[in-house]
Amino acid sequence: MQKYTLITLLLSVFIALLGMGVIVPVMPIFAKELGASGFALGMIIAAFSVTRGLLQPLVGHWSDKWGRKGFLIAGLLIYGIVGLLIPMAKDVGQLIFIRAFHGIGSAMIVPIAMAYMSLLAPPGYESRYMSYLNVAIFFGIGCGPIIGGILSDLWGLPSVFYTMAGLSLMALLLVVVYMPRQLVCAPETEDSFFKSISRMLRNRKTAGILLARYATMIIMVPSMAFLPLLMSEWPGVSGLQIGFVIACRTLVNAGLQVPLGKLADTHSKRKIFIISCLILSVIVYCIPYITTVTQMAILYLLLGCVEAAIWAVLGGYASLEAKALYGHGTMMGMFGFAMSGGVFTGAVLAGTIMDIWGIAPAYHTTGLLVFALSLVSFVMIAGAEKKLE
Secondary structure, three states, X not given: OHHHHHHHHHHHHHHHHHHHHHOOOOHHHHHHHOOOOHHHHHHHHHHHHHHHHHHHHHHHHHHHHHXXXXXXXXXXXXXXXXXHHHHHOOOHHHHHHHHHHHHHHHOXXXXXXXXXXXXXXXXXXXXXXXXXXXXXXXHHHHHHHHHHHHHHHHHOHHHHHHHHHHHHHHHHHHHHHHOOOOOOOOOOOOOOHHHHHHHHHHOHHHHHHHHHHHHHHOOHHHHHHOHHHHHXXXXXXXXXXXXXXXXXXXXXXXXXXXXXXXXXXXXXXXXXHHHHHHHHHHHHHHHHHOOOHHHHHHHHHHHHXXXXXXXXXXXXXXXXHHHHOOOHHHHHHHHHHHHHHHHHHHHHHHHHHHHHHOHHHHHHHHHHHHHHHHHHHHHHHHHHHHHHO
């Protein structure tokens, strides 16, 4: 039963995130056509992150009490509807509203899938099992930009969003037919929502893990959503080339998830984390200095490598905390909340800086902030672990 559930879950997440990935290289361009400024572009991303972030802890907690399948189905349905609505947007305000609705659906997909994986992971295999899910996520998002770039070049922007809708509804059908209702019969936690959150924030290690996830997600908007704007200023760059660069990052991330997940299960997670964060910060700082597609592809390959290590380490940490102290859904909901908070911060900060000082300072500020916050989280986690040694 568990193997059957694992395969169904990974396949449905891959299909859903493939649909999500196809819109990555075209969303900023579509927003620009509607008249979006740098700040407005940041708000389009932020709207998605706000609704997703606010709902993820609640959805995760509720899933510990009532089961997960219904939430997963609802999220995939919203993804499909959003794909149909985006081409109908007439102005930036409507696009922000649609993306906020999109965030509601997202709150019911990846955190719920993470809770499933944490529940399925045998002791000592937490990072590896979370890496399996990350493979599905990153292969979906990684293949998506290439498909999105091709569709955009051949048939225009609306075809990309309709493809997202179709893929999301395919994943929904897969979950409806093959996913069991739930893996456990009894509720995983008797604590109230606010009591569970309070326990997490008072625990130094858990708080450090959440801060680490928040810090490392700040780079997402400048490194993903702003990249098409940066590269589109280069002579002769096509949508396919932009999609290829984005795919270099996500595909190498996916390809390294399992080996790095095994490494994180058998070696010091905190050492892998801090080394990777230092490299990550330097890469983001250097992005504006790149001037060719080949150089950017190489830099994004390196970015994918260090992100793979960070995702494997933090996913394993979150799974261990969920098993030891909290319900799986509750922990993964807060983990997702930290992710969304990081994306929101990056969207607002980078968008504002880009409008005032330009795109290069946005990358520089983001890189420095990520390193500073990662260092704080490392100190918190290391201090808590040393007390237990």
